[in-house]
Amino acid sequence: MSVTIKDVAKEANVAPSTVSRVIADSPRISPATKKKVRKVMEEMGYYMNYNARVLVSQTTQTIGVVMKHSSSHSFDNPFFSELLSGISKACQENDYSLNLTTGESEEAIFQDVVKMVQGKRVDGIVVLYSKEDDKVVPYLMQQNFPFVMIGKPLVDASNVMYVDNDNVQASNEATDYLIQLGHERIGIVGGEADFEVTKARIEGYEKALATHGCESREEYVKYRRDGSYESTSIVQELLELPEPPTALVVMDDFHALSVITSLKEAGVDVPEEMSIISFNNTIVSRLSSPALTTVDTNADQLGYYSAETLVEKLKKPDMLKRSLVIPTNIIERQSCTERSKIF
Structure with a gap:
């Protein structure tokens, strides 16, 4: 009984x-x-x-999570698993459950959100991205529904609660790291161009180049295409330039692994012929060969404090909106070397 x-x-x-x-x-x-x-x-x-x-x-004790892409695609990248691990920890501490979007397209993900809100399936939502022309965040604001973003909002940032890194500064430091190793021809392989994190890291990259008097070349800036981590065409385009870069800032460990694989297939050694620095310090960076020098974005903390902030908002609806900036630091491994050793 x-x-x-x-x-x-x-x-x-x-x-x-x-x-x-x-x-x-x-x-x-x-x-x-x-x-x-x-x-x-x-x-x-x-x-x-x-x-x-x-x-x-009149509460569900459930938090919704809006994925950047379809859940099946997002889970390919361990960064999102670490975000969810942090969110899950905060939810467990506060006795909340999770409800993830499962749509396979942007429109399907948006409809998942509408069902969460209109069906009263969740008390609040964590949005795992900040993106141009996004339908989710404007909808949540219109509905006056509690939410927190991971990533700085592209519009009306003062009225949206978010948790983020200082991605401009983090990318500036990553680029400066390569410059201090003697590299002048530095490329960057970004994420999708319409995401805020991509814009911020390219801004930081360009600031570092300008500070040290290094030339900023349009042909050195590449973006992920159609959400794919496949890097063969990007690497080929960079290597076919009259003056290829000697170092790359890559937006994500998972993508960096693909870049290294494509470089090896093209007969280019990392780091002896191309230095690589990436972001996130996921398990991929440690298992890569060579192990990746990477900017630790503390993904689990990004996830934890996004959920913790949302729970606090749910308990105190009148609390002032705030943003949290999670610090970053460079983890040195074996994917970078001094430029003088290349020539």
Whole structure:
């Protein structure tokens, strides 16, 4: 027979209404009483009826997560798995569940969001990206629905809560790292051009070149195409230039692995003939051959604090909107070398 609220109340020597208020995390109940009742609940194996709780509290205890691409495509890249790991940790600490978009196209993902909001399936949403001409964020703002972005909003940033790195500064430091190794011909392989993170990192790259008097060449700037991590054509275009770059800033560890593979297929050694620095410090960077020098963006913290901020907003709807900037640092490994050693 399952344990009831009355059973817990009797064992804890409190009224059943007190147990109900503890379950609802009512501020009317003292921390000491909450601790005592929760201990009894755990010892007796009491599990609350979430359906009943939803009816009483008008909340779902669920957070929606909007993927950058289809879930099947996003999970190819361990960066998104680390984001979700951080989000999951914050949700577990705050007794929330997760609901992920599963659409295979931008429109399908948007319709997933509409269903989450209109169907009252979630209490709030974490959007894992910031993008031009995106339908999701304007819709959430129009609906006055609680959400937090990972990435700086491209419009109306002061009215949107977000968690991000300083991607301009991070890319500036990554490019400066290569310049300090003596490289002057430095290319950058970005993500999709319409995402904020791509724009910010290219801005940081160009600032570093300008600071050191290095030439900024349009032909050295490449973008991912159609969301694909395939790099053969990009590498071929760079190597066929009259003066190919001697170093590359690559937007993501996963893409950097593809770039290294394409360089090897073209007979170019990394780092002896091409130095590579990337971003995110995922497991890919450690398992790559050579191991990647990378900017650690602390993906798990990005995920954790996005969910933590959203939960705080749900508990305090009138709280001031804020943004959090997660620090980055360069992890040196074996994919970069001094330019003097190349020639």
